[in-house]
Amino acid sequence: MAENYQLVDRQPGRPLAMHPQKFALWLFLVTVVMLFAAFTSALIVRQADGDWLVYDLPNLLQISTGIIVLGSLSMHWAYISAKKDRFDQLKIAMPLTVILGVAFLVSQWMAWGQLVDSKVWFSFGNPAGSFFYVITGVHALHLISGVFYLIYVLISSLRSKVHSKNMLNMEMCSTYWHFLGGLWIYLYIFLIMNH
Secondary structure, eight states, rough: OOOOOOOOOOOOOOOEEEEHHHHHHHHHHHHHHHHHHHHHHHHHHHTTTTTOOOOOTTTHHHHHHHHHHHHHHHHHHHHHHHHHTHHHHHHHHHHHHHHHHHHHHHHHHHHHHHHHHTOOOOOOSHHHHHHHHHHHHHHHHHHHHHHHHHHHHHHHHHOOOTTTTHHHHHHHHHHHHHHHHHHHHHHHHHHEEEH
């Protein structure tokens, strides 16, 4: 009995659709999402136990939110400027984004000061304030790393290493920065609804 064999036309493997460094960044972002999902879930579960300290959120959080939105807009401006080789605009947009990132961190520090003035501390008694400090503090740590990445891309752009034919670091920095901005907006809304 004759067996029928079909020849399969095998094409060489397609290259990865995403640069390995971008893929690593996205994996990192997924872990950050999982981390903050755990924090926010833990807050909801603990809050349901009762004896939850009710406190007013610092007014500076509204300013912080405005600052991070402006930082996201200036980052987009920097990205578009680099993509179109508009170096004069890039040299304005990148420092502006760095300044707005630092301003966000300063406003967060001042918001913590407002909480301390309201006698809401990081304590082991009632964890309501502690959750606020942990959630905003871990976000601030990620934002500090984002500011360092911004500074790296700024220095690279001043050395003419960021342009339409070399966008990898600009794309990754932009993705990370917009992610941090979106994460903060989620956290701010969450904290408004669950403080």
